[in-house]
Amino acid sequence: MALKLEPGARLVVATHNPGKARELAQILENRFQLVAAGELGLPEPDETEQTFVGNALLKARAAAEASGLIALADDSGLSVAALEGQPGVYSARWAGPGRDFTVAMRKVEERLEEVESRDLAAWFTSALAVAWPGGPAVVVEGRVDGTLTFPPRGDRGFGYDPIFIPEGHAETFGEMDPAAKDRMSHRARAFEKLKAALL
Helix, strand or coil, rough: CCCCCCCEEEECCCCHHHHHHHHHHHHCCCCCEEEEEECCCCCCCCCCCCCCHHHHHHHHHHHHHHHCCCEEEEEEEEEEEEHCCCCHHHCCHHCCCCHHHHHHHHHHHHHHHCCCCCCCCCCCCCCCEEEECCCCEEEEEEEEEEEECCCCCCCCCCCCCCHEECCCCCCCCCCEEEEEEEEHHHHHHHHHHHHHHCC
C-alpha cells in the first residue's frame, strides 16, 4: 500500500526553532494541522548522524514515537565549498547554545579568512523526513546553490539567510520576500519531492 498524507492530517513538526516551523508551515500550504514539537514539550534528540538525511530521519522518528502523531522533520544547513562543506550538519551548532546566528555568520567569515580563500560558493541543503509512529518513514532532499556575501544583508528569514545569495538573484535570502524565497528554497525543492512521494 502506498504511503499517503491525507489533507487536514495532524502532524507534529519536529523542531524547536520558531523560524523553521513558520517556514515549513508556509511551504506546506496549510494542507495540514501542524503543531511544533516545542509546543508539545517534546525533548530534542541529539543529532548524532553525519548526514542531513540521517538527522532528519532521527528527529522525525523521535517526534513520532514521543507524540503518537505523524511527524515531519527537517534537517538543513549551509555548506561552504572553500571550507570543505562546513558547517554542514553542524550549522546550528556553530550558532552556539543560544542559537545566535550572528555569531555563526561571523564564524563562517573568519574561517574563510583563515583559509585565505576567495571562493564564496555555497549551498543550502534540506532533508525532509516524514515518520509514522511505530511505522515507516520517507525522506527526501533538496538543495539550492549560491554565493556568500559579507557583511550580512537583510533581516528577513533566519539562520544564515543574510549571507546567502541564491544563484541567479541579487538579493540574499535575508532580503528576499519570504514568499519568493519559499518558491525556490532548498526546503521548497525538498517539499516538491515529498509531494510527489506522499501527496
